[in-house]
Amino acid sequence: MTQLIFLGSGSAFTVGADNFQSNLLLINSQNQKLLIDCGTDIRLSLHAAGFSHRDITDIYISHLHSDHSGGLEYIGFATKFDPSCASPNLYISEDLAGDLWEKTLAGGMASIEGSIAQLSTFFQVCPVPLEQSFQWSDIEFKPVRVKHIHNGQFTVPSYGLFFKLGQTKIFFTSDIQFALECVWDLYEQADLIFQDTETAKYPSKVHAHYQDLCQLPAEIKRKMWLYHYQPGVLPNAIADGFQGFVKRGQVFDFSQDSLQIL
Numbered sequence: 001m002t003q004l005i006f007l008g009s010g011s012a013f014t015v016g017a018d019n020f021q022s023n024l025l026l027i028n029s030q031n032q033k034l035l036i037d038c039g040t041d042i043r044l045s046l047h048a049a050g051f052s053h054r055d056i057t058d059i060y061i062s063h064l065h066s067d068h069s070g071g072l073e074y075i076g077f078a079t080k081f082d083p084s085c086a087s088p089n090l091y092i093s094e095d096l097a098g099d100l101w102e103k104t105l106a107g108g109m110a111s112i113e114g115s116i117a118q119l120s121t122f123f124q125v126c127p128v129p130l131e132q133s134f135q136w137s138d139i140e141f142k143p144v145r146v147k148h149i150h151n152g153q154f155t156v157p158s159y160g161l162f163f164k165l166g167q168t169k170i171f172f173t174s175d176i177q178f179a180l181e182c183v184w185d186l187y188e189q190a191d192l193i194f195q196d197t198e199t200a201k202y203p204s205k206v207h208a209h210y211q212d213l214c215q216l217p218a219e220i221k222r223k224m225w226l227y228h229y230q231p232g233v234l235p236n237a238i239a240d241g242f243q244g245f246v247k248r249g250q251v252f253d254f255s256q257d258s259l260q261i262l
Helices: 042-048 072-080 094-109 180-189
Strands: 003-006 024-027 033-036 058-061 089-093 124-128 134-136 139-150 155-165 168-172 192-196 224-227 251-253
Touching: 042 072, 058 072, 072 094, 089 094, 089 139, 094 124, 094 155, 139 180, 155 180, 168 180
Parallel strands: 033 058, 058 089, 089 124, 168 192, 192 224
Antiparallel strands: 003 024, 003 251, 024 033, 134 139, 139 155, 155 168
């Protein structure tokens, strides 16, 4: 069994039990589990899918926004103070690791009874050197630096993932602007694309918007499942040439010769 489960497929501001933030769980044939992003509602989305903090032994963080990293406080505390748990392995690009602790987590996690904590107090930190891959199980993951936000002084990056499950080459964009120069080669190489897709009436300009994605060539759209969208009525993605919008709890099963979508 090799399955990719969307614990949620919504945007940062998704509310209610119909959907959760876009965090994924990859389960390999040995039943090992890699959590891809860990947002603030992770305890709820894990529970809804039948999992808990005890299932999380490995985590990848794409960037520092709270819908992708804010749940690390819950996972860190829950696993540290649960005697049945070991510290999860935490994979993150080396240029983000310091800010993850100092600017995102330290305010709530640095002080514990009797000592001053560090990121390594809660996690086995595995910084990924720039432009290098990391190995989890027998799968090689290549982090892909993509354009998410420019704050007027510098680009705040997000790191998508390019990897292969069985014979299927997968590009998970993470949060990304509509910037074809960053990703066109990966669009062409991939067999399956999980694409950050904004559906809001007023585009934020920091996510690829559905209207822009509709202009892509048909051969690229045919590979795309759309996720990280806003609540509300969605466009007819299938009619527009995409595979569709990912639903909360949807499972992509790579165990067989061909992809099964459950």
